[in-house]
Amino acid sequence: MRPLDWIVLLGTLGFIVSYGVWKTRGSKDIEGYLKGDNSMKWWTIGLSIMATQASAITFLSTPGQAYEDGMRFVQFYFGLPIAMVIISITVIPIFYRLNVYTAYEFLENRFDLKTRSLAAFLFLVQRGLAAGITIYAPAIILSTMLGWSLTVTNLIIGVLVIIYTMSGGTKAVSVTQKQQMAVMMGGMIIAGVMVVSYLPANVGLGDAVAVAGKMGKMNVVDFSFDWNDRYNFWSGMTGGLFLALSYFGTDQSQVARYLGGKSIGESRLGLLFNGLLKIPMQFLILFIGVMVFVFYQFNPPPVFFNEAAKSKVYATVHAEELRGLETKYNDIFEQKQEAMQGLVTALKTEDETAITAAQAEVNSHTAAGKEVREQVKSVIKKAVPDAETRDTDYVFISFIMKYLPAGLVGLLLAVIFSAAMSSTASELNALASTTVVDIYKRSVKQDGNPTHYLNASRLFTLAWGLIAILFATYASLLDNLIQAVNIIGSIFYGTILGIFLVAFYFKRIKGNAVFFAALLAEVIVLYCHYFTDIAFLWFNVIGCIAVIVFGFILQGLIGKKKKELVA
Amino acid sequence: MNDTHPVDEEPGIHKPPFFKRWAGMYWLVLGNLAFLIILFYIITKIYQ
Structure with a gap:
């Protein structure tokens, strides 16, 4: 700075x-x-x-x-x-x-x-x-x-x-x-x-x-x-x-x-x-x-965008291994340059045969580079076990x-x-x-003044x-915290949306039915979380649909009970 | 409104701009979505 x-x-x-x-x-x-x-x-x-x-x-x-x-x-x-x-x-x-x-x-x-x-x-x-x-x-x-x-x-x-x-x-x-x-x-x-x-x-x-x-x-x-x-x-x-x-x-x-x-x-x-x-x-x-x-594609990218993680590896016995991979990665980049220029020229001349040939060559170099990046990630994981090996979040800030x-x-x-x-x-x-x-x-203090x-x-x-x-x-x-928070969000979001959808679009369902439906939906979502392998994004859908379905069932039961009492 | 700033007396809008009814604005947003999807599809096809 x-x-x-x-x-x-x-x-x-x-x-x-x-x-x-x-x-x-x-x-x-x-x-x-x-x-x-x-x-x-x-x-x-x-x-x-x-x-x-x-x-x-x-x-x-x-x-x-x-x-x-x-x-x-x-x-x-x-x-x-x-x-x-x-x-x-x-x-x-x-x-x-x-x-x-x-x-x-x-x-x-x-x-x-x-x-x-x-x-x-x-x-x-x-x-x-x-x-x-x-x-x-x-x-x-x-x-x-x-x-x-x-x-x-x-x-x-x-x-x-x-x-x-x-x-x-x-x-x-x-x-x-x-x-x-x-x-x-x-x-x-x-x-x-x-x-x-x-x-x-x-x-x-x-x-x-x-x-x-x-x-x-x-x-x-x-x-x-x-x-x-x-x-x-x-x-x-x-x-x-x-x-x-x-x-x-x-x-x-x-x-x-x-x-x-x-x-x-x-x-x-x-x-x-x-x-x-x-x-x-x-x-x-x-x-x-x-x-x-x-x-x-025209300027050498770092083999791994999180430089701090790389520095940690340099301080370990795996430093030489990482340096070797970096050299290999840079060599691949140099070899790729000719193919990149070939691709640009072919695109300018709109020569389809030349484009296809250049594209194949570029793709082969790109695949080789990707393979080296994967090896680098393995070395980082080996050298610094708690390091994050996903570096896409660092691409833009690294460029800046x-x-x-x-x-x-x-x-x-x-x-x-x-x-x-x-x-x-x-x-x-x-x-x-x-x-x-x-x-x-x-619910706590109802008689306060505006101030x-x-x-x-x-x-x-x-x-x-x-x-x-x-x-x-x-x-x-905490381990993998962002995912943990996303999971917590998904556990609650579906139920909240279910309550609001019932409120807006299902006028027949009343307070007691939706409240207990929401509690039941939350139990089902928690069951899915702890006892099944369902991906957490689906908890939103499951929670929401469960509130609506249970809301209808419970409202039906409550309505029936009321009719019986009146009779 | 607090007492440290001039009060903005201009009333808030009730009718949509450009259209007589809100339905026009809704169709504009949905039409824009359709336009963007078609544009993106053309971009995908051209540069594939």
């Missing part, structure tokens, strides 16, 4: 935090603090929704994913615009009519207090853990790459977020997210332009895309159906729709973004804005990853640190910090509002922020 990078990084983050505190100073009641006085315009809501979903991992992992797997991840978002339309038509009018602060408040109106408290509790457990990971995941990558202390990196992200979220509540979250989105998108576009400008003089943007296509990276849409294929058109349209409905319709960290709208129309437009722009945004981030891939000029490195780090802060801020704000509105104000609840909201924001930092600091002690 050069002085200019520090100036850009600290200046950007300092400005965003100060602006958030200044712009929202003086909130006097819970209405202003938790709903931003219903003053948000549609573009603020739209940008805030996008910034909440785009965490730091989006900007670190997505380009790396495209580097490894091509563009096909974009299909995962195909269901999102449909979900935005469904939520705009059905969910938003209900939330506005009931003038709720949280999504779970609606459940008491529709069912009863115990169902509301159950859904709020499930959300707090799931989102409380996720907030720690939102801080930890980028912090571990940044601390590894920059040589910073993990605790200090966690503290920087966590404390900055707590300052403005505690001070200005929902409005501070939304207004800072506008600046953060500007930094994120501006930084990514500049990074994309820089990658293309670093390509050899005879390789233009069109040639780069053609090369990427010939190397299997422009696989944007795949209509073939395969249960085992995670990303294709069908999984995006069904699974993506399902996930987007539950995330945007029932997760308070998103619901709070559009509940602060100036009118129902502003909230709708904000969601539809997300529906229009989310897929192009993901396409752009993936495309930058593909361009980084093309860049490394090595090739971007002074100032732009600081800007791209500001992009990653902004993304981490924007997601964490929404999470802390949602955790605090759910704790105050659905638990504290409803009391405002102070309670601030204190709960601080408390959840400290819990998130603490969890992020000790997260490395």
Whole structure:
């Protein structure tokens, strides 16, 4: 990090935090603090929704994913615009009519207090853990790459977020997210332009895309159906729709973004804005990853992108083995250069025979390089057993640190910090509002004055922020933590979505039936988790369907019992 | 609204821009999705 990078990084983050505190100073009641006085315009809501979903991992992992797997991840978002339309038509009018602060408040109106408290509790457990990971995941990558202390990196992200979220509540979250989105998108576009400008003089943007296509990276849409294929058109349209409905319709960290709208129309437009722009945004981030891939076809890539893990191996008896593999990898790269130039020339002349021949040669060198990379991973695992051998998360940050000029490195780090802060801020704000509105104000202290609840909201924001930092600091002690949190999320998400789907679309089912159906569904999901091999993503579907089916059965039984009593 | 900022008196919108009814906006979002899928399909086919 050069002085200019520090100036850009600290200046950007300092400005965003100060602006958030200044712009929202003086909130006097819970209405202003938790709903931003219903003053948000549609573009603020739209940008805030996008910034909440785009965490730091989006900007670190997505380009790396495209580097490894091509563009096909974009299909995962195909269901999102449909979900935005469904939520705009059905969910938003209900939330506005009931003038709720949280999504779970609606459940008491529709069912009863115990169902509301159950859904709020499930959300707090799931989102409380996720907030720690939102801080930890980028912090571990940044601390590894920059040589910073993990605790200090966690503290920087966590404390900055707590300052403005505690001070200005929902409005501070939304207004800072506008600046953060500007930094994120501006930084990514500049990074994309820089990658293309670093390509050899005879390789233009069109040639780069053609090369990427010939190397299997422009696989944007795949209509073939395969249960085992995670990303294709069908999984995006069904699974993506399902996930987007539950995330945007029932997760308070998103619901709070559009509940602060100036009118129902502003909230709708904000969601539809997300529906229009989310897929192009993901396409752009993936495309930058593909361009980084093309860049490394003409410039020597490291054999393993996580340099810190490699350094650890150099300190062991396996150092020579690793050096030997690195030399072999670099030799393969040198041999590949002639084939790459042959491919570019063939593509320019549109000579199909020459293209096929060059493509075969490039693919053979690429396969040889991949084989060496696999051997390197085995050596790393052997030398440092607890090292992470998946290095795709380090591809983009490694490129930034090595090739971007002074100032732009600081800007791209500001992009990653902004993304981490924007997601964490929404999470802390949602955790605090759910704790105050659905638990504290409803079941613990009902006779407080507005100032009391405002102070309670601030204190709960601080408390959840400290819990998130603490969890992020000790997260490395747990094995495979991100997967663990995803599993915990899937265990609860299906049940919460099931409760909301019953509330919105199955009017016949009442409070007692849905409450016990949710408990039964949770037992089934836990059984699947502990006693079967079902992949955890399916827990969402199982939990949701179980709530609906048990809801119908129990309602039928309760209705029958009532009729018997009346008779 | 807090007392440290000028109050934004402009009312929130109730009607969608460009269209008379919200259905128009919904079809715009769905049409955009269809357009993007077709565009992505063409890109996949051209560069395969």
